[in-house]
Amino acid sequence: MAFSLEDRREKPTPKINDLIRQKLITKEQALDWLRSIYEIRFFEDKVYDLLGQNIIKGASHLYAGQEAVAVGACAAITKGDVIGSTHRGHGHCGAIGNKYAQTEDERQMHWNRMMAELMGKETGYCKGRGGSMHIADVKHGNLGSTGIVGGNIPPAVGAAYAEKYKKSGAVVLSFFGDGATNTGAFHEAMNMASVLDVPLVAIIENNLYGMSVPFSGSPVEGAGCAANIENAAERAAAYGVPAMIVDGQDAVAVFLAVNDAVEHARAHNEMTIIECKTYRWYGHSRSDPRVYRTKEEEKAWKERDPIVVLSNKLLDEKLASQEELDAIRARAEKTIEQATQFAMDSPWPRPEELSKDVYVEESYPADVLAKDKDNAKKAMVATRAYESLLKTLEGKTKKEIADKAKERIKSEYGMTVLAMKDAIVQAQAEEMRRDPNVYIEGEDVGIYGGAYGATKGLLEEFGKERVIDTPISEAAIVGAAVGAALRGLRPIAEIMYVDFMPICLDQLMHNGAFNRYMFGGHANVPMVVRTEGGVGRCIAAHHSKSLEPWLVNVPGLSVVMPSTPYDAKGLLKAAIRSDNPVVFIEHKATYGQMGAAPLDDYIIPLGAADVKREGSDVTLVSYSRQVMFCLAAAEELAAQHGINAEVIDLRTIKPMDIKTVAESVRKTGRLVTVAESFCMCGTGPEIVRQLFGYTFENGRTGFDYLDAAPVMMAAADVPPPMSEPLENASIPTPDKIVAAVRALL
Amino acid sequence: MAREVKLPKLGQTMEEGTIVNTLVKIGDKVSRGDVLFEVETDKATLEVESPADGFVKAILVENGETLPVNTPILILGEENETVEIETRPSGKPAAAPAKPDAGKSAAKVHTPPPSEAAETPGPTTRVVRMPKLGQTMEEGTIVTILVQVGDEVKKSDVLFEVETDKATLEVESPADGCVKAILIDVGQTVPVNEPLLVLADRDEQVPQRFITALVHEGTAPAETVPEHVTAEEHAAAAPETMPSSPPPKPTAPMEPAERLFATPRAKLIAQELGIDLRGVTPANAIRIVEADVRRAAQSAQKAAPPVTAAQYTLGQKIPLNRLQRIVAEKMLWSKQNIPCFYLNIRADVTELVALRAKLNKTAPVKLSFNDFILRALAIGMQHYPIMTGQLDGDFIRLAASLDFGLAISTEQGLVAPIVRNCGTKSVYDIAAYCKELIERTRSGKLSLDDLEGGCITVSNLGGFGIESFIPIVVPGQTSILGVGAIIDTVVPSDGNLLVRKLMTLTLSVNHKVVNGAEAAQFLDFVKKQLEHPDTLLD
């Protein structure tokens, strides 16, 4: 694969009759293209009217003028192929829906559901949760449309990888605008797609403007310029991939270009970039006065209306009479009128169902929960026993002593003793053996074995197909995982440091976490983002944060933070099996931490806290490494101060097992939360918020049982400093926990 | 001729001083050399003496204020001289700025409202002063103010609740009238006869100057004049706060609006245990927590003694309450002035225990051991009246009636109210009286009468498991009986060993009045009464 740029506008477009003769298409299909174009056009005109009447509310970026792109491109793919759409997505949704409609009724229903979605009705494609900007029928191979410019390109790469991995033969069309080619997501995605060799066709709909800014300048006084090139397709040179430029007003030209690219993708798993030169009839949105472009320019483009272009071809090539074309037009108009009526008559979504479909509801069998309770206790005891054996056993080397101790734990407790790091490796390996859809992608996860060794040995066992070293492209890593998950794989994406999360937060939140809800509950995004955080290695503010409060603030995400090898392994396995997107955050200071775990296959339910120490005087709630600090503090409190602290390890921050916390506070009356993330709006305040809202069987709330104001310990409101004493000063430590508890009692 | 007294330089290095004590008040006659103030410097506490004879016209500082040397602190003048005072310190820019309020209130007090010239009040104006509500009362602390400026009151309406060292009492209105000014504030301790409130007919104007003068008559330094020390005229200046008809009286006028701070859990536990949080004292002095409520519940359960150890923390500084201050004074006086001897005896109360249990099954008022003991003492005193004696010059005066004190622990501290006329009361009468007395004590409703007189006090620490202890005689009384716990004891009897219930009695006796032999016989008599309790029922 190499860069080439073919401007197909320079050569005449083949005749439709040629295509029919070559059996590329049928005459009926060609007529149906016109029908689809008309349907999209009438749909957009109607939406424009309804926006004016305030019957449709919110944003609507209209596709009128660009119909030949969606219709021509979708004509080039078959059922089972995949598309990714944008904020200007009615055309894509309309065209792909027509493709799947088997009967006239189904076709009518398709437009009904589109119009209902724009009106925010329960009968819409996304049950009114998505609306204009997120309209998609994900069941029919649509990855969805996104409100974030460029945001849907990385998922298209992951989806393409999934089709390649599954050897489905399917290709992915990714639509996006000229403006999107200036985003980092575009660059990361194109680059990653080019190195992953995936069946992807990237379709740039260059309508000359990104909102008001011309892609490559304009004669209008005061207008800006978004790029220093005329053709966005020239950017393919940066990725070493072939590119084409086509007349986006000519459905036939678009069809042919996409058809070639799709064939190439199917045959060679190689991507192509196609730039379609096109124009939107309306402004960017309804409120746009279009001062950045001239009336002459608009007039010139409208002369090349895709309806006119295709109609003339059909007439010229004697494929249809004017009457037939008029009939097509009338039928399309009627379809949209009926769709409008359907949408108007449709019910609103019910507010009681507001929270439905944020998550795939998951539950665990009672025996799994019970087994975890047993195992967790046993693992604690066995880990203690192991630690004391290390002190008492004799041997020539530390390793010899450790091996002896492990043997003893195995024979006495039936448990293995392993490091956190190995627990994580084992969890992934076991799940990859169990489910071929599980794969790993991330920076340095392959030959290097992960920056913290958490994927060591996996490349050897599972090969490059399943353990993928990616470019340093966090947004593309997470975005690709979303796309692959939407297409049925179970990706584990490693982000080296949680500090890098803000770079990919758009992908994680808007696509990973929100897709299911935005698309009316029709999408599943079963992915895991593994990352690590926390202070402890003196690597300062860009590599030491704990950002879980940012992540729990995202509806749709689960956030897991283990404190022991036992927990890490069981939780990671459960996270991989979960149908929801899970962020799994390890602590950088715990990779070497040893602990006991069962020998057999086990999972730990997400959303179940573990009482790691029972007590009566005060409840310490924590997670991750700070649990170890709390346990140390609890021992000191008991030994030195006669205070019996209960230590709860949340393990999963979201969903939070507030019941376990509340029951404990009911007993002790005092709550201290201990987290390593920043204090403001942190996990502690969230625990307290949920505690206050927790209602017991007697109608009392968690608030009622408090005998003192809760104490929320967290990291100081400073960027984590490098210097070790400062680093320690910035977070809760056992001595500070002891002091806080003593002050409370 | 008025003259300013300035803060003197009392030592080589002295630059400033803190007023720790103001020993005079406005209107006092002082002589040259009299101590006016105690002043603390970084080195020592020193005295500021009056530089001349005269009358105190104004005090320009308040306790706790730190002032540079040479700051005017007091004004002396002739008895009838009116002294105009400017806000200090005038023309002394070098002096450290005085506390702004100090200057302000000095000005407020001394500058009459422009429209007001007359100082003499009208014919219906009456000043209500702190009454002497008991023989020994010298001062009282205002606990509640039940009226507001503008209120119409009738003669004998209660105006204030006042706490003395003995009890909480009510100050009634001496006449009908309209409240024109209230001169004190809740929490203030006011000597007997000091002005509290000004009454007058609704239509009668009371000059602000008159009120101001009354305030200064009081001990309160100008700066501590309560916020609401206002005359009607002042209130009238703000029309919306002073309608022509008297403002509606709030349903709970001036209730000490102290918010009760308790944790949710404390409230919940209190609800479950039926504890009134208003009676619960927080150990940390900030808010009531579960432990406080549980403690209160426990003490409520224990019939007697009611108080468990208060929760103090080591290193804490506990403010001395009034009651404890009085206890301290009295006990010290007793130790210094009453030469005691001490007698011990053990009474076999096996029968008494059985009898009491039997009677209490049906008794309308439950009988306590103390009731029997008081009865036994009464019978004993009738046989040994010398035990009621008090030294009175060359005489020993015997009590006219058998009034006995009963030591009761309360939240505030120790009180020993008097059970009157024990000589004429049956054990049931005593029980009923004591029950009611204990209730009044705990709810702070004792009258001064309840606290005066008595010839002996019973102090029972048996409930704490104390076997015997030596109590201190209450000043004015002859003796005090310390009652210990009832303890199962093996006792030899006719060659057998019996388990009997024994109780140790310890009598501290004022040797000025009674000698050992008499007291011993008395105590032995009392013991026998207790050992044959049937006689106590007569």
Ligand SMILES: Cc1ncc(C[n+]2csc(CCOP(=O)(O)OP(=O)(O)O)c2C)c(N)n1
């Ligand atoms: C990340 C991001 N930045 C800005 C916007 C606001 N916005 C919405 S559409 C748009 C223009 C996008 O231009 P282009 O990609 O060419 O698509 P077109 O609207 O022309 O179809 C802009 C700036 C956005 N939604 N997302």
Ligand SMILES: [Mg+2]
């Ligand atoms: Mg554009």
